[in-house]
Amino acid sequence: MKAKEGVLDLLYKVVTLELTAVHHYLLHASLCDNWGYERLHHEFHEHMTEETTHVSKVIGHVLYLGGRPDVQKLGAVSSGQSVQDLFNADLKLEQEDVTLLRDAIAHCAKVSDFTTRHLLEEMVVDSEEHVNWFETQLRTIAQVGLENYLGEQIKK
Amino acid sequence: MKAKEGVINILNKILTADLTAINQYFVHAKMCENWGYDRLHHKVRERSIDEMKDADELIGHILYLDGVPNVQRMNTVQIGETVPEQLKTDLKTEQEMLTLLSEGVAHCTKVGDFTTRHMLEDMAKDVDTHIDWIETQQELIEQVGLENYLSEQIHKEG
Numbered sequence: 070m071k072a073k074e075g076v077l078d079l080l081y082k083v084v085t086l087e088l089t090a091v092h093h094y095l096l097h098a099s100l101c102d103n104w105g106y107e108r109l110h111h112e113f114h115e116h117m118t119e120e121t122t123h124v125s126k127v128i129g130h131v132l133y134l135g136g137r138p139d140v141q142k143l144g145a146v147s148s149g150q151s152v153q154d155l156f157n158a159d160l161k162l163e164q165e166d167v168t169l170l171r172d173a174i175a176h177c178a179k180v181s182d183f184t185t186r187h188l189l190e191e192m193v194v195d196s197e198e199h200v201n202w203f204e205t206q207l208r209t210i211a212q213v214g215l216e217n218y219l220g221e222q223i224k225k
Numbered sequence: 226m227k228a229k230e231g232v233i234n235i236l237n238k239i240l241t242a243d244l245t246a247i248n249q250y251f252v253h254a255k256m257c258e259n260w261g262y263d264r265l266h267h268k269v270r271e272r273s274i275d276e277m278k279d280a281d282e283l284i285g286h287i288l289y290l291d292g293v294p295n296v297q298r299m300n301t302v303q304i305g306e307t308v309p310e311q312l313k314t315d316l317k318t319e320q321e322m323l324t325l326l327s328e329g330v331a332h333c334t335k336v337g338d339f340t341t342r343h344m345l346e347d348m349a350k351d352v353d354t355h356i357d358w359i360e361t362q363q364e365l366i367e368q369v370g371l372e373n374y375l376s377e378q379i380h381k382e383g
Contacts (some may be wrong), residue, residue, distance in 0.1 A: 088248070092296045095277075096284060103288035121277075128252060132259040139247070140248035141302045 072134035073180040079173040080131050080185070081139050083192075086166050087127060089144035090120040093162060096148060097155045105220035109152065114200060117161075123192050130188055152219065153210065158205040166196045226290050229336035233292035236283055236341070239348075242322050243280040245272055245300040249318060252304055253311045254357060260376035263316055265308065269315075279348050308375060309366060316359045323352045347382045 098113035132139040147158035170193040177186035210218045250273035257265040287294040303318065305311030326349040333342035366374045 086239075092244070093279060096294060096296045097295070099281065099284040099288055102285060125255065126249070128255045128256065132255055138252055138255075140252050141299065143297065143299060146297045 070134050072136060073177075073182045075176055076099075076180065077131065077134060077136040077143045077184055079176055080136065082169060083173060084124060084127050084131070084140065085144060086162075087120050087124045088140060088142075089146060090162055090166065091117055091124060092143065092146045093159060094120060094152050095170075096146065097159065100148070100155065101222075103154070104152075106152065107225045108193070108222045111225055112202075118186055118201075123195070126192070127189060130185065134148050137156075144186065152222075153215070156203050156206050160200065160207070163196055163199045163203060167193060167200060170196060180190055187189055197204070226294055228233075228290035229333075230339045231289060231332055232288060232336065232338050232341055234324075234334055236287050236290075236292065237295045237298075239322070239325050239345070240280060240287070240294060240330060241298045241300055242318075242325055244324065245282060245302055246318050247276045247280060248299070249302045249304065250276065250315065251316065256311070257306075257308070257378070260308075262308065263335045263350070263381045264378045267292075268313075269383055270360070272315075275351055275355075279351070280342065282348075286341065303341065309363075309371065312359050312362055312366075314348070315370065316356065316363070319352055319356045319359065323349060323356065325366050326352060336370075 094113045094117035098110050098117060101107075101109035128138045128140070146160075147154075147157045148160075149158060155177055170189050174186050174189045174193065177183070177189065205220075244278045252271050254266050255267035256271055257263075284296070285293040303314035305314045312328060326345050330342050330349065331347065333339065362374075
């Protein structure tokens with residue numbers, strides 16, 4: 070299959086962002102494990118697995134379209150000293166992801182690449198769920214206080 | 226736990242090599258899938274997952290040693306355009322990894338960090354298995370010819 074104009078470039082950007090997300094969650098899962106927050110450790114691990122699935126699907130699709138996926142590039146990976154630092158960084162990344170995916174979906178519709186559009190639409194559902202999850206955690210912290218929130222994260 | 230001198234640095238180097246290998250194998254697996262080599266697709270993907278587990282373990286151990294894991298850095302990902310090329314670049318990656326791990330094991334012995342040494346030894350064992358597998362494939366291609374070898378990769382085992 071030959072790719073429609075501009076589609077591969079957008080998919081390359083998606084690969085970079087999703088790979089960055091994988092690295093984010095790999096690190097954040099480990100940090101939470103190290104701090105003793107077992108529940109968060111598992112949540113981040115699940116996020117990582119989802120992002121890995123995304124990378125896999127996009128790379129497969131790039132190859133199908135005759136492109137060459139670039140897995141060398143990586144966006145900035147944020148670390149943090151606290152759970153809130155992690156959540157804020159992750160929320161920002163997921164919001165960027167949603168914006169990129171929406172732009173890509175709009176582009177695919179314009180050039181009539183409905184297979185790619187369909188793939189991206191499935192991904193944006195997951196990304197929006199992630200945004201929602203981080204927003205929920207930050208809101209809960211605001212409502213119950215950080216100590217109470219963290220106390221609940223010790224056990225899965 | 227406070228890390229012994231030089232240990233964090235070595236662990237981060239291994240982590241970088243691991244993160245690079247994950248991506249390299251990931252793309253190779255996907256390319257094999259795209260070419261229709263189902264067996265290779267699964268084999269190479271498994272290797273990518275192995276490296277991911279190692280990366281996870283390394284990050285956990287660096288944090289345990291109060292170090293800062295570096296997940297930002299990556300070495301050059303070497304993509305092969307054909308199956309033999311992929312085997313060649315993967316072999317090189319694994320051999321480099323083995324060198325790093327061996328250096329790490331020697332250093333840990335010197336400074337008396339036996340927990341890290343034990344972990345690296347486990348990883349070196351996996352790398353040995355990977356190297357062995359790749360060398361076997363290269364030997365097979367040599368013996369049966371590329372076309373016969375590749376046609377056997379179309380179906381997954383089992």
